[in-house]
Amino acid sequence: MKTLDFIFLLGLSSSLLGASPSDKETPLKEIREIGEKSSTQLLKTLGKNMKQHMKSGGALEALDFCTNQAYTLTESVNAKLPKGVSVKRISAKYRNPTNQPSADELAVLEIFENMKKANIVLPKALVQKRQDHLYKYYKPLVIEKKVCLRCHGHNINAEVKKEIVNRYPQDSAINYKLHDLRGAIVVEIDKRVKQ
Numbered sequence: 435m436k437t438l439d440f441i442f443l444l445g446l447s448s449s450l451l452g453a454s455p456s457d458k459e460t461p462l463k464e465i466r467e468i469g470e471k472s473s474t475q476l477l478k479t480l481g482k483n484m485k486q487h488m489k490s491g492g493a494l495e496a497l498d499f500c501t502n503q504a505y506t507l508t509e510s511v512n513a514k515l516p517k518g519v520s521v522k523r524i525s526a527k528y529r530n531p532t533n534q535p536s537a538d539e540l541a542v543l544e545i546f547e548n549m550k551k552a553n554i555v556l557p558k559a560l561v562q563k564r565q566d567h568l569y570k571y572y573k574p575l576v577i578e579k580k581v582c583l584r585c586h587g588h589n590i591n592a593e594v595k596k597e598i599v600n601r602y603p604q605d606s607a608i609n610y611k612l613h614d615l616r617g618a619i620v621v622e623i624d625k626r627v628k629q
């Protein structure tokens with residue numbers, strides 16, 4: 435995995451960091467640890483709640499949950515993270531405009547997409563150095579469960595679809611298949627702040 439990051443990034447972009455031993459001045463190990471911990475925290479929190487709502491009320495109730503609480507829950511995870519660290523979800527085909535990637539973030543999503551197209555196994559994460567002290571940790575999000583397709587797939591139940599369009603008139607987060615790249619979790623880490 436580390437070799438994969440490294441080889442790939444050498445060829446593509448000098449601002450993306452793999453596990454290069456030449457990055458001695460970079461606290462890469464620490465960045466990766468903070469990134470992994472924070473992104474897992476968000477994934478677990480959202481996943482657990484989504485599962486509960488799917489179980490108790492099906493896709494419509496879970497949809498309510500996503501609309502009303504995905505953002506609030508993300509904020510509550512952020513409140514518990516160390517100072518200078520924040521986490522969010524992004525997607526090139528987003529449902530909620532809040533999750534629209536910036537230009538640098540979109541570039542990394544495209545890298546993940548191109549890797550998939552070239553049958554390269556996606557790395558667990560990539561680290562992007564934005565400025566001297568500012569890093570972004572990107573964890574690719576691939577659709578691994580069929581349940582995701584109930585709200586992001588081709589054949590969405592008519593009632594659910596209607597509710598989605600009501601809430602997100604500009605929605606583009608549909609027509610995904612199993613194993614498609616859905617987006618990424620991004621953890622921003624500012625090393626000027628002591629974590």
Ligand code: HEC
Nearest residue numbers: 493496497500501504523525528529530533582585607617
């Ligand atoms: C019950 C419907 C439903 C299911 C099932 C569902 N989602 Fe979503 N998803 C949503 C809604 C609604 C949003 C927008 C949330 C918001 O407003 O913040 C969303 C947003 C997202 C986002 C943020 C990017 C964006 O498009 O705004 C990602 C990433 C995502 N979903 C991935 C998944 C994955 C992976 C699964 C399966 C584990 C999944 N979703 C299952 C309804 C669903």
